[in-house]
Amino acid sequence: MSQVAAAGKGRHPAQRYIAIARIALQQTLAYRGTAVFTVLILFLWIGILFSFWGSAYEGRERIAGYSLDEMRTYILLAYAINALVGWRVGSGMMARIRTGEIVIDMIRPLNYRTTQLAIAVGNGIVEGFISFGIAIGLGLLFFDIEPPESSLVSMVFIISVLLGFVTKVLVIFLISLLTFWTLQGVGLMWAQQSVIAILSGTLVPLALLPGWLRVITEILPLRGIVATPVSIYLGGTSGLAMLGFLGLQVGWLALLWWFTDKAWIRAFRAVEIQGG
């Protein structure tokens, strides 16, 4: 008796990826110790930066156009937004490529990039949103951090954060693909984390970078991950400028989408899978 596969019919393909996100969420919860630890480290960092900027502002009103309160808001938001996509996505992908475990992902009826995006969403819901929630809560309660000036700004801010989220996942996806050639991931992981932290405006506001580097960051997509949503939140951006910001994010996203597709096909064709 020959049989017909009952699979793949009648249900929406998006359900596959929702299921992947659900499992990623569960897995992050299984390692909740790690998640809590990550969040604690994050707040330790924020604490250090707060005291650092406190000293830097002594006798000064503004640095790079920011008041101390604005700077604190900036730091809190920047780190919380950057934490939405943690180290799990990149390190997981690199490890699976390096050990050849990736064959298991490739025997399934799943698009690899969409799968990574779904995993990032699952992880992000646990790790990112916990720290985000705590950051905003703490900020509002103890540090006089101002909420956005209007609900329109809040909405644009949220859209911008989500666009930044996808941008970061795609950038990490691209860098992780290099593991197919380098066959080791530790260096890539470090490089990726520092480059994103600097060029996205997480470490310091982009306005504080040297002039030539600032020009580069203005053009690169990485500012869309952190600097763009934070400056929208901080306000003072005209409606037209906000539209421009979002436009730049969407444009870069489209380009990254196209490019990750090409890069994946290239990696898939050119490279060998490790292990027997």
Add this chain to the structure above:
Amino acid sequence: MTDVSNEPIIRATGLTKRFKRASRSSGLRGAVVHLFKPHYTTMTAVDNIDLSIQPGESVAYVGPNGAGKSTTVKLLTGILVPSEGEVEVRGISPWRHRIENAFNMGVVFGQRTQLWWDIPVQESFRLLGDIYQLDTVTFSRTFDNLVEVLDLQPLLNVPARQLSLGQRMRCDLAASLVHSPPILYLDEPSIGLDVAVKARFREFIRAMHRERGLTVMLTSHDLGDIEELCDRMIMIDKGRIVYDGALSEITNRFGWERTLNLTLSDPTPKASIDAADALSRRTGVTVDQPSDTALTITYDGRIVTSGELIRDLATRVPMTDISIEEPTAESIIRNLYEGTLRFDDVHGGEA
């Protein structure tokens, strides 16, 4: 082969896969040289292979490590892109339509698990049900059946990382069949399993093959797997197919190399010289002397008979006992693995 009028379910023509490997000398110096002047060598893992497998066949794919078995499986599953040649599985090109192809197959890798490491086995299965987009009724029916046949009930709430190898294998097998695929690829499935688990595993595959018409392609080093599960054997060596046919027929193809074991009445250290001299007019004969009182003579059964050899030797060598070793499927496969199997055809004599 079962039904010739059927379209083959797996078809490959001239399938070739080459890898570019970085070759560099060892040590820091090698690493530095490689950085500035990388040197690559091309290695052909699968070399111009033709395959035609009918629906419902069970095929063993056999060869030593590095012969190209796993690479072939990866080409058929759409994980690798061929360098040359065509491959079609159920009329679909696996690498061009990897996702479509994935719905048609189940895969078990003996050395890797497809279960999610940290979550209970049951959750892995549910996730697979979602990934293959099975509706609840279809999923439960298949799943309940697999749980019963493979006795998975006690394992369902255990995370995969806590399973023993045998338990993990049972779960992996079930995971590869949740979506009732028409084709099952088994890549070294019984590695490390104990005898009892192995027997159960084979019984299950046989039943699936018989009752559901599952097409099975198995790569294994385990002769028991091959004998019990497969009607057809494809032998591969250095990327090329060297035999394709029934397991029982293999002795006809390679069985011409035979061995004559002689036991000598007295220790005769130079018996091999006498024997070689006595057989000097025969072609394709080699003489070995493992000990002072024994001689082994290997010969080509198509050129010379054991009777002729014994007649030649009888007056020159003091022998008390004679035994003739005919090759078995096992010894032929062992020779293939040891690299001593000869593929050349008759040299000299009649065919």
